[in-house]
Amino acid sequence: MRRLRLLVKGLLYSIGVLLMLLLIGFSYLYIVAQVDPPDITDRSAENLRRREVSPGFFTLGPNWFRKSRSGLYELYVEGNDFERGVINGKLTGELVRRQEDHFAAQIEKMIPSSFYRHFLKYFIGWFNRKLPAQVKEEYKREIYGISLSASDKYGYIGKPYQRLLNYHAAHDIGHALQSMALVGCTSFATWDGHSADSNLIIGRNFDFYVGDKFAEDKIVAFMKPANGYGYMTVTWGGFTGAVSGMNEKGLTVTINAAKTAMPSGSATPVSLVAREILQYAADIKEALAIANSRHMFVSESFLVGSAADNKAVVIEKTPDSLDVYDPHRNYIICANHFQSPKMLHSPANEQQMKESASPYRYERVEALLQQAQQNTVRQTVAILRDYKGNGGTDIGLGNEKAINQLIAHHSIVFEPKKRRVWVSTAPWQLGPFRCYDLNKVFSLRGMQVDQEIADSSLTIPADSLLFSPRFADFERFRSYRQRLLDGGHVAPDSIVTSNPTYYHSYVLAGQEARYRKDYTAALAYYRKALTLEIATAQEKKAIEKAIADCLKLSEEK
Template sequence: MRQLKKIGKWLLYLTCTLLLLLVILFIYLYNVSKIDPPQIADTSIMKQQRTDAGNGFYYLGNSWFRKSNSGLYELYLEGDSFERGVVNGKLTKELVQRQEDHFSEQINKMIPSNFYRHFLKYFIGWFNRNLPGQVKDEYKEEIYGVSLAASDKYNYIGTPYQRILNYHAAHDIGHALQSMALVGCTSFATWNGHSKDSAFIIGRNFDFYVGDKFAEDKIIAFIRPSDGYGYMTVTWGGFTGAVSGMNEKGLTVTINAAKTAMPSGSATPVSLVAREILQYASNISEAYKIAQSRHMFVSESFLVGSAADNKAVVIEKTPDSLDMYDPNQDYIVCANHFQSKSMVNSVANVQQMKESASPYRYRRVMELLAAAPQNTVQQTVDILRDYQGVGGADIGMGNEKAINQLIAHHSIVFEPKKRLVWISTSPWQVGKFICYDLSKVLGLSGMRTNHEVSDSSLNIAPDSLLFSRRFAEFNKFRHYRQEILDGGTAVPDSIVASNPQYYHSYVLAGNISMKNKEYAAAKKYYETALTMEIATMPEKEYIQKQLATCNERLR
């Protein structure tokens, strides 16, 4: 009995010690994750309020905000950093708050445990503890200004400034966690002999997916900063970085994720590097110098197009190195692997090319460009909408190996010399592409009448796929998939019938059959999946593992 009391007392001491260590750990994480906002000398802009001119049109000073007939939101901003941020937040307040709702909802789905979400909060706070030191003062001031419009209901995560600043690094964390299938972008450009009338054309799909609602409220922002060049970018509420954009000098930037190890700490978010290039570079050389000056914690490809240089290159950057891929020809393609001499044979890149869908998508773009030797804007859009595999193979709708994975936040086309840009409307890149003349919209300072600012004469019609039975069936498949993700179920044969050429249909059907202990049926589904075009090596290995489990259960 005495021995049991000693053991019990020892366990009690051990438990108390562990609890004390946990409390100390959380206090430490809380303290190091605190981020103070920048000091602002002139805060008078905070007292000003937007004017509601009716029909969803607002203005404040010379800046304005509206929702177009296309469903895209349009924002014009000017002024210094803090002013731009505050005005941005005041004009788009509802979208800033709604975007955080969508983001929080998706995080709750991905991480249903309340304990793990709270732990993640502290972990991200610790991970990003040095983030302010990696961000330009100008951008911290702008982000602080936007954060003043954020909701108080998420203050348990952090202050509005902490949250909005950290959200700018979420894109990078998504890149680092590529196994979550958050990213798989494709971009390309043609010029001189590979384009009709020697036009300079750039196209890209931004396949960053964190739920359907994330892409509902796209903002096309036109910004005239007090320093640097005027530019446009496709963005969302509360986000001041850039993932796709063009400036008034005809310089474009789009970003594509590359293979990266899990970073050990924060650095400059990729989107803020792209934003700096847009705002301060007029040619490829200047863009390269800016990329060189910033430390990033993930690996990224920046496809930079320059009207001044009349070509596009890919600036490839890792946390430790930088190189530039110039094809020395009149076209270029960029997926999610590196191509420059110093990086193409790196261990991470070789693994990426072996295990990911990137090389397959790259080959498909090259194949379609070869079939369009005199490329046009319409042909560029057609390529961005392509959902088939190499050789026109039917690989199922939604396959990551397709150029069009039917998950894109946006698809965009630039003609830098003409300062024209086309942006997709829902759903994904299947809807109409709306054309904007950057020079004209940047000239609309102080607009007071609510009218369309796009150039409707240059719009591109929706894809005929939108009205097809196959597209309707694909939407059924997405519904089944979401039901399963939400913890529900679906009839295996119905899933397969809705998207029969897609390997993942059979994986879902197999998983449901496994759950129902119908191992013979599950085995057939997995075996069929293995005969199809599987997107990545890890997914193939997962299916093989499931099949092996079936075989064991059937013995």
């Protein structure tokens, strides 16, 4: 009995020590996760009030915000850092709060357990504990200004400033966590003899997907900072970084994720490096100097186009090194693998080229550019909309190997010398592309009357796919896929007929047949999937494992 009491006592002591260590650990995480806002001397901007001039059109001094007939929101903001942030937040406050609602809802779908969500909060807080030291004071003050308009209902995640600052690293963290199954963007440029008028043309698909709702409220933002150059970006509420943009000097930046190892801590978010280039670089040399001055914790490609240089290069950057890919020809392509001498043969890049969809998309762009020897803006849009495989094969709608994966947050085309930019409208890049002239938009400073600012004479019409029976079938496929993700069920044959040339249709059908314990049918679906164009080596291995599991289950039955 005495021995049993000692055993119980020892067990209780061990449990107490463990609980104390957990308490100390969570207390430490809580303390280091706290981020104090920057000190602001002049807070007079907080007293400013927006004015609704007409329904949906808001002004605040010379700044304005509206929703165009195309469905795109349009924003103009000027001033110093904190003032810009405050004004941005006051004008777009509804979108700032709605965007966070969409983001939080998607996180809840991905991580249903509230315990794990809270754990993730502390993990991200710890991971980003040094983030403020990696962000320019100017950008911290701007983000803080916007955060004053953020929602109060996400206090369990953190205070508004801390949340918005961390959201700027969401692309990087998501990129690192999904590095093994990277969803990739595609961009390219032509100039001199490969462009019909010899001028630089740049096109890109931003395939960043955080649910359908997240992409609904796109903002075409025109910013006129007190320091640096005026620039435009396609963005969303509460986000001050840049993923696609052009400045008043005709300098463009777009970002493409590359293979990266799991980082050990935070650094400057990629989007803020791109933003700094837009705001302070007038040519490729200056863009390179800024990129070289910043430390990042993921690997990224920056496609930089320059009106001054009438060419584009790719700045390839990892946490440890930097190199420039200059093809020394009149076109350039950027997918999700590195091409520069220093980066090309790195183990991570070679793995990426071997196992991902990136080289396949690269080859498809190259083939289409060879067909468009005298490239134009319209041809650039046509390439960005291309959903076929190499050789024009049918690889199913939504395949990651396609240039157009039908998940893009936005698609964009630049003509830097003319300061023109075309932005896609929903859905994805299939709706009309609206043209904005930076010179004209910046000359509207102080616009007090609601008006369309896009040049309707340069609109590129919607893609014909949008009105086809095939697109209706694809929408049906997406609804089936969502139903399955939500825990529902769909007849396997219905899934297949909705997108019959897409390998993933058969994977989903196989999963449903397996759920019904119809292993013969499941095997047939999985084997059919193997005969189609599979996006990644990882997915092929998963299908082969599913076949092996079904064979084992059918034998046991």
